[in-house]
Amino acid sequence: MKLNSKIYIAGHRGMVGSAILRKLQNEGYHNFVLQTSSELDLRNQQAVAEFFEAEQPEYVFLAAAKVGGIHANNVYRAEFLYDNLMIQNNVIHNAYVSGVKKLLFLGSSCIYPKLAPQPLKEDALLTGVLESTNEPYAIAKIAGIKMCDAYRSQYGCNFISAMPTNLYGPNDNYDLQTSHVLPALIRKFHEAGKRGDDHVVLWGTGSPMREFMHVDDLADACYYLMQNYDEAGFVNVGTGSDLSIKDLALLVKNITGYKGEIKHDLSKPDGTPRKLMDVSKLAAAGWKARIGLEEGVAEVYAALKGEEWF
Ligand code: GFB
Numbered sequence: 001m002k003l004n005s006k007i008y009i010a011g012h013r014g015m016v017g018s019a020i021l022r023k024l025q026n027e028g029y030h031n032f033v034l035q036t037s038s039e040l041d042l043r044n045q046q047a048v049a050e051f052f053e054a055e056q057p058e059y060v061f062l063a064a065a066k067v068g069g070i071h072a073n074n075v076y077r078a079e080f081l082y083d084n085l086m087i088q089n090n091v092i093h094n095a096y097v098s099g100v101k102k103l104l105f106l107g108s109s110c111i112y113p114k115l116a117p118q119p120l121k122e123d124a125l126l127t128g129v130l131e132s133t134n135e136p137y138a139i140a141k142i143a144g145i146k147m148c149d150a151y152r153s154q155y156g157c158n159f160i161s162a163m164p165t166n167l168y169g170p171n172d173n174y175d176l177q178t179s180h181v182l183p184a185l186i187r188k189f190h191e192a193g194k195r196g197d198d199h200v201v202l203w204g205t206g207s208p209m210r211e212f213m214h215v216d217d218l219a220d221a222c223y224y225l226m227q228n229y230d231e232a233g234f235v236n237v238g239t240g241s242d243l244s245i246k247d248l249a250l251l252v253k254n255i256t257g258y259k260g261e262i263k264h265d266l267s268k269p270d271g272t273p274r275k276l277m278d279v280s281k282l283a284a285a286g287w288k289a290r291i292g293l294e295e296g297v298a299e300v301y302a303a304l305k306g307e308e309w310f
Pocket of ligand 1 (some may be wrong): 109180181182185200203
């Protein structure tokens with residue numbers, strides 16, 4: 001990419017897209033095409049075709065998606081499947097039609113089979129049954145990887161895919177029903193402290209293991225891959241280390257200064273027992289994560305002052 005290349009970031013107001021935009025702006029890029037979801041509904045085939053024809057972006061970061069935590073994935077199953085398939089089909093196909101030079105498609109570590117060997121290597125894709133709570137989302141994201149590969153093989157498109165681990169950072173979703181675990185815990189511990197509650201409720205057993213990466217690290221990796229990586233298939237993007245949800249809760253408890261107890265709601269699902277990324281392919285390509293979990297969460301927590309609920 002040249003500094004004046006025309007770049008379309010799909011989903012630039014979300015946590016991932018906004019981090020990619022910040023990163024590119026910091027690097028001196030300035031020729032962006034940006035559309036909010038009310039300006040351009042990416043599920044609308046005609047509207048997306050017209051947008052690509054009119055704007056002719058050279059590079060595309062596909063960070064637009066219907067996303068959410070374990071509960072949202074499990075409940076809004078139709079939306080997670082339909083919205084994500086429509087968004088990615090429209091963007092990837094029209095990137096091909098309009099001659100985009102390179103496209104980066106983003107997915108998630110939930111594409112792997114529920115019981116795949118750990119750490120998760122890229123070649124474990126489609127070797128087993130998916131975790132049921134996020135099967136619709138995973139099926140859509142697997143379809144996106146295969147679509148990029150098919151357009152590469154049939155049409156010669158330089159479309160690449162990266163699968164990040166669980167992410168956190170600025171512009172995360174703090175709605176307790178639909179969010180991922182990390183923003184949920186930050187909010188739960190903070191609000192319990194403010195209210196003087198004697199305990200905080202954690203969903204599930206607390207034993208599942210998860211890996212967390214700051215979204216600024218992901219944005220850095222996306223920028224790196226856009227410049228240096230041109231392969232079919234996909235590459236994992238993670239930190240390479242994980243912890244239990246219980247230990248994550250203790251870390252957040254400590255950062256927020258909460259003094260009460262932790263209780264469990266066992267009616268809520270645990271999800272996949274573990275999903276730790278094998279990041280050796282990414283390391284061999286020349287990139288690794290820099291932001292430590294404690295440092296990253298402390299920074300995110302400090303930046304929440306001023307939020308309506310804080
Ligand atoms: O982050 P999370 O919602 O999604 O939950 P997944 C991770 C773990 O934290 C689960 C537990 O075992 C939850 O039961 N947990 C404990 C909580 N307390 C809470 C809480 O208050 N809120 C939430 N949300 N969880 C999602 C997938 O899976 O991860 C998506 O559904 C996506 O498809 C995303 O891939 C990255 O890590 O289980």
